[in-house]
Amino acid sequence: MSMTMERSERFEAIYRRHVDAVHAYARRRAPASLAEEVVAETFLVCWRRLDRVPAEELPWLYGVARRTLANLRRAERRRQAGERPLRPEEAAPAVVDERLRDALAELGARDRELLALVAWEGLSLAEAAVALGCSHVACRVRFHRAKRRLAGLLDPDDGLLPRPETEGAGR
Amino acid sequence: MTDTTMARLAAADPLPDGAALDEPARERLLARAVAAAPARRSRRRLLAVAAAAAAVAVPAAAFADDIGGFLGIANPGTPAATTAVAGLDSGLAKAMNELRFPSQIADLGVRDGFHFYVARGDGGTFCFTISAAGAADLQHPKVIGCAPADYFPAETPLLDFSTGMPNGGFGRPHPGDHVIGAVHWDDIRRLVGFAADGVASVALLDADGGTIARTPVSGNVYLDENVPAMPAAAVVALDAQGTVLYRIAR
Numbered sequence: 001m002s003m004t005m006e007r008s009e010r011f012e013a014i015y016r017r018h019v020d021a022v023h024a025y026a027r028r029r030a031p032a033s034l035a036e037e038v039v040a041e042t043f044l045v046c047w048r049r050l051d052r053v054p055a056e057e058l059p060w061l062y063g064v065a066r067r068t069l070a071n072l073r074r075a076e077r078r079r080q081a082g083e084r085p086l087r088p089e090e091a092a093p094a095v096v097d098e099r100l101r102d103a104l105a106e107l108g109a110r111d112r113e114l115l116a117l118v119a120w121e122g123l124s125l126a127e128a129a130v131a132l133g134c135s136h137v138a139c140r141v142r143f144h145r146a147k148r149r150l151a152g153l154l155d156p157d158d159g160l161l162p163r164p165e166t167e168g169a170g171r
Numbered sequence: 172m173t174d175t176t177m178a179r180l181a182a183a184d185p186l187p188d189g190a191a192l193d194e195p196a197r198e199r200l201l202a203r204a205v206a207a208a209p210a211r212r213s214r215r216r217l218l219a220v221a222a223a224a225a226a227v228a229v230p231a232a233a234f235a236d237d238i239g240g241f242l243g244i245a246n247p248g249t250p251a252a253t254t255a256v257a258g259l260d261s262g263l264a265k266a267m268n269e270l271r272f273p274s275q276i277a278d279l280g281v282r283d284g285f286h287f288y289v290a291r292g293d294g295g296t297f298c299f300t301i302s303a304a305g306a307a308d309l310q311h312p313k314v315i316g317c318a319p320a321d322y323f324p325a326e327t328p329l330l331d332f333s334t335g336m337p338n339g340g341f342g343r344p345h346p347g348d349h350v351i352g353a354v355h356w357d358d359i360r361r362l363v364g365f366a367a368d369g370v371a372s373v374a375l376l377d378a379d380g381g382t383i384a385r386t387p388v389s390g391n392v393y394l395d396e397n398v399p400a401m402p403a404a405a406v407v408a409l410d411a412q413g414t415v416l417y418r419i420a421r
Binding site: 012015018019020021023026027028035037039040043092097100101104115116118119147150152154 | 175176177179181182183184185186189190191196197198200201284
């Protein structure tokens with residue numbers, strides 16, 4: 001079999017293996033119409049950079065999808081004025097747990113993404129590091145900090161965040 | 172405690188069952204991803220299409236110097252140096268190298284600026300490329316691939332690339348073959364391909380069997396760049412009497 005065919009077959013195999021996961025990733029974070037854009041753009045990048053796709057294909061694809069989504073959102077914001085509002089079925093699904101949603105909103109985008117990759121996409125920290133483009137060690141440190149901060153935001157009495165009275169103890 | 176936090180976050184997954192795409196959406200997005208690639212590369216990169224994957228255990232030496240002796244093709248073509256054909260197109264040169272094109276290939280003819288080349292590839296495979304005339308002309312789409320050595324088998328007298336990509340590339344040779352490239356029956360822009368001896372013309376038909384376009388085969392090749400934009404249902408090979416010899420159906 002030729003190299004050209006191997007390349008084509010490899011791409012199609014990656015696509016078929018991961019397209020649903022990439023779509024779910026995008027759909028968790030974006031409206032349906034944008035999610036399809038993310039999928040198409042992500043696999044276009046995959047096709048272009050096929051030689052550089054690592055063995056951990058899915059985390060790498062998540063990383064591409066994350067950057068693609070950020071770019072598309074920027075473009076979306078620029079042309080949003082005057083457009084019709086999204087119908088409910090088109091909108092990104094929201095976290096129902098209101099308190100959790102508010103707490104997540106308090107986190108930085110990168111921390112929020114890291115926690116979501118682990119909790120929703122089921123990635124290990126090593127895989128999440130690939131998706132986020134950081135070292136495993138840095139990712140692990142960031143994860144534990146983010147998790148602790150989220151816990152503190154959800155329950156200030158859980159002892160993992162400095163409590164107000166602790167902060168004021170030295171006064 | 173924080174594991175509880177992660178459990179709570181996991182339980183709040185807005186799409187706990189994922190978001191599987193239906194088959195049409197999968198194919199559509201695959202087509203978009205692939206179809207966009209050549210256009211965004213200013214068409215410099217090669218759209219590589221391989222006709223079939225069947226390995227044929229024929230010694231390459233058996234076909235040495237036999238660049239014109241193809242099954243079912245009377246046109247011997249004009250010998251040309253592979254390096255000259257690839258010329259300045261590094262994408263084409265790379266693909267030729269990957270497919271192990273021999274040093275000499277046969278030019279079956281030129282139609283509307285496109286040359287139709289064939290060669291015996293590694294293992295006796297039937298290798299082909301359709302590319303624009305002029306080594307420096309990088310503006311046109313092109314196709315390259317290798318089919319089994321038994322091309323053209325009697326039951327398959329066409330190697331057709333008409334059902335190709337709407338943005339300028341050529342498409343897969345036959346439905347069902349494993350190639351990258353979507354079949355766009357609703358947006359066929361050209362009739363193009365190789366035909367075995369005995370095929371006098373190739374036609375594009377609509378769902379009712381009406382002829383959308385028909386082009387003569389000359390020197391075992393055909394090209395019509397003026398296909399009306401209509402949804403198509405079949406590509407057919409016709410003999411001189413108009414009898415359908417072969418049909419690629421939607």
